[in-house]
Amino acid sequence: MTPASAPDKSCLVIGYGYLGSRTARLLAHEGWQVWATTRTEEKLPALQRAGCRGLLLDLISGQGLKQLPRVAAVVYCAAPPRGDAHLRRQLHGPGLRRLLHHLATAPPRRFVLVSSTGVYGQNTGEWITEQTPAVPASEAGQVLLQAEQQAREILGPDVPVVLRLAGLYGPGRVPYLGQLRAGEPLAVPRQGWLNLIHADDAACVVHRVLDSQKVPPLLLVADGYPVARETYYTCVAQLAGLPPPRWAEPDPESPKARRATSCKRISNRLLLESLKVKLRYPSYRQGLAHALATAEGS
Ligand SMILES: NC(=O)c1ccc[n+]([C@@H]2O[C@H](COP(=O)([O-])OP(=O)(O)OC[C@H]3O[C@@H](n4cnc5c(N)ncnc54)[C@H](OP(=O)(O)O)[C@@H]3O)[C@@H](O)[C@H]2O)c1
Numbered sequence: 001m002t003p004a005s006a007p008d009k010s011c012l013v014i015g016y017g018y019l020g021s022r023t024a025r026l027l028a029h030e031g032w033q034v035w036a037t038t039r040t041e042e043k044l045p046a047l048q049r050a051g052c053r054g055l056l057l058d059l060i061s062g063q064g065l066k067q068l069p070r071v072a073a074v075v076y077c078a079a080p081p082r083g084d085a086h087l088r089r090q091l092h093g094p095g096l097r098r099l100l101h102h103l104a105t106a107p108p109r110r111f112v113l114v115s116s117t118g119v120y121g122q123n124t125g126e127w128i129t130e131q132t133p134a135v136p137a138s139e140a141g142q143v144l145l146q147a148e149q150q151a152r153e154i155l156g157p158d159v160p161v162v163l164r165l166a167g168l169y170g171p172g173r174v175p176y177l178g179q180l181r182a183g184e185p186l187a188v189p190r191q192g193w194l195n196l197i198h199a200d201d202a203a204c205v206v207h208r209v210l211d212s213q214k215v216p217p218l219l220l221v222a223d224g225y226p227v228a229r230e231t232y233y234t235c236v237a238q239l240a241g242l243p244p245p246r247w248a249e250p251d252p253e254s255p256k257a258r259r260a261t262s263c264k265r266i267s268n269r270l271l272l273e274s275l276k277v278k279l280r281y282p283s284y285r286q287g288l289a290h291a292l293a294t295a296e297g298s
Helices: 018-029 041-049 085-104 139-155 177-181 199-211 229-239 255-259 269-275 284-293
Strands: 010-014 033-038 053-056 073-076 110-116 160-165 167-169 196-198 218-221
Touching: 010 018, 018 033, 018 199, 033 041, 041 053, 073 085, 073 199, 085 139, 110 139, 110 199, 139 160, 160 199, 167 199, 167 284, 177 229, 196 199, 196 284, 199 218, 199 269, 218 269, 229 284
Parallel strands: 010 033, 010 073, 033 053, 073 110, 110 160, 160 218, 167 196
Antiparallel strands: none
């Protein structure tokens, strides 16, 4: 099957992880024919139960690449195990390149690349829009910026839509909830802004991007409600019915301390205007209330 003859509503989700699984399930629910990939055979039954066709794919080894179906749309939301810089470089560098060259023989109508607002190294609290130059301060940000460039070079400027996501959270992903429940002090920086997006809203955004005729080639995906770090963790404790956080000095060399040197506020104005999306969780307060009340736990 070539993309020209691929059903209009056929989609391949690369990476059935936290965001990918929500996206794949939503698309299947909305009547799309969905294929989704994982490296983990045990995940395949759950994937099928969700209405998707599962495929085993490892972009670093290239295993499974030749079995990928030709579809109208591809969503790349693969991510390496957290904090593994080597695998990150391998996945978003040669791994992604391998996928793009494979797709380029008969490009999909749309290729959604899920990137990160980590490409912005700004640290003075300024508002960031799609017009703001991306100058990464971290290696992770540099790798993703290069990944975005690769997608445009290999598929051409009109096919990729880059979504730069703020911090993903939701059921099962509320950072530091475990430490708060255990009464342990939080070794996290208290200053600076956190920019967030609930995973269900992020999945809705991907769906809108695939369903809309005209989409800007770059969109920032955040709830547009930046929150001071200390306020956020205090709210997590409060909503979870726990005492206020106690704090410990973070190791200045730790990745979380380095990440926290970035201090910026992400605007979602273009996202809301161009896609006409209405976020279900327009701030961390509604999102945390949902995440903490959901059985998936945290
Ligand atoms: N988490 C955040 O706060 C955040 C913030 C901004 C942007 N993002 C972006 O959002 C996207 C999704 O993040 P997530 O949190 O949903 O990730 P995740 O839950 O860690 O899921 C990652 C997925 O990628 C797959 N994967 C890992 N290595 C692979 C490889 N070598 N070949 C093929 N697939 C591979 C995993 O396979 P298995 O199913 O086998 O595990 C999994 O399905 C990523 O692009 C990330 O950069 C995340």
